Amino acid sequence: MELREAIMNRRSIRSFKKEEVDVSAIEELLEIARYAPNHKMTQPWRFVVLDRHDQAPLQHLIKSKKALKKGKPVPEEEPIADDAPSHMLAVIMNVNEKEKVYRDDYGAVSSLIQNFSLLAWEKGIGVVWKTPGFMQDEEMKKLLDIGETEELVGLLHIGYPAVVPKMKERDPLESKLRYGLTRDSE
Template sequence: MNDTLQTQSIRDCVRNRRTIRKFKQDPVPKEMVIELLEDAVYAPNHRLTEPWRFIYIGSESGKKKHADNLKAAFKELKPNMKEEQIQKFREHILSVPAFLFVMMKEDENERIRKDDFAAVSCLIQNFQLLAWEKGIGMVWKSGEVLYSQTLHQLMGLHSDERVAALLQIGYPAEIPNGEKRTPAAQLLTEIL
């Protein structure tokens, strides 16, 4: 358990959670991830479709395979990517303690699909806050590579799924300062 963070209220977790990009090398056990997910799945989910599925990567062999999968995807998307860039990316992958892919089932109905993406996003935020309470940080990754058909095939995604997020997970080596937020009162319109 990380001693960097102390038990916090929900409000404190919401306000103090940070995106973590630098991790200690301490492993994040699969059992801990499962424990956090068991609570995170209580996210609001219209029609209780539970449109999520997860892939956990925490072992050295899993991280090497993940790096190979991403390299193949980058070759598809960026064929001119230099070998030095690929090697630097590989080193980064191997330095992250754990990864969690969050897959989302894509319903044929657009409205349901949008509702489901909102539910998956709520689940991810629940997961982040629950992890933060335990002293675990993460960065929520998205981007072009997560839409790669090569990556989808290598990860075993079903034809009706997409990657909603790739979470890099670990105990914070460094916690950045928070960014100032626009006060909600400035963004509120009241209809009378």
């Protein structure tokens, strides 16, 4: 698969087969994905790999937080759904107090996630980058052992696709592109 094809055909996968992705494949993808550009080689990332067993308490925490937000009772802990991802990858970033460095680092982590997603797609592995509303919640941070100077950038759901969504049309390039600077007329 050529890069162009991977970029245009990659989809966010939300329904997965039961088949497990081998952890060594995830490690291999991360090994390459970490070559994302990062200003001054900050390498601001670290990862926590969660198998289906590890996902249960995390999923329960997310469902509980959603229920409480809606004023509903906390649900019972349920087994992982049949179409759950084989693994989740928590992507954690070092937080620099300098805004410019923070933005550079967030861009680097986003680039790493895109690299990972494209590399996975090339191997027939689906990924979706999730950013649940409770990512900065103290219980979530404790569960994933996120330190005071770190933040959770996202949870990547990883697995073999059970369903591949159709491509959605993009706005025409002309609607997003212009040439030159805006200048006041003289």
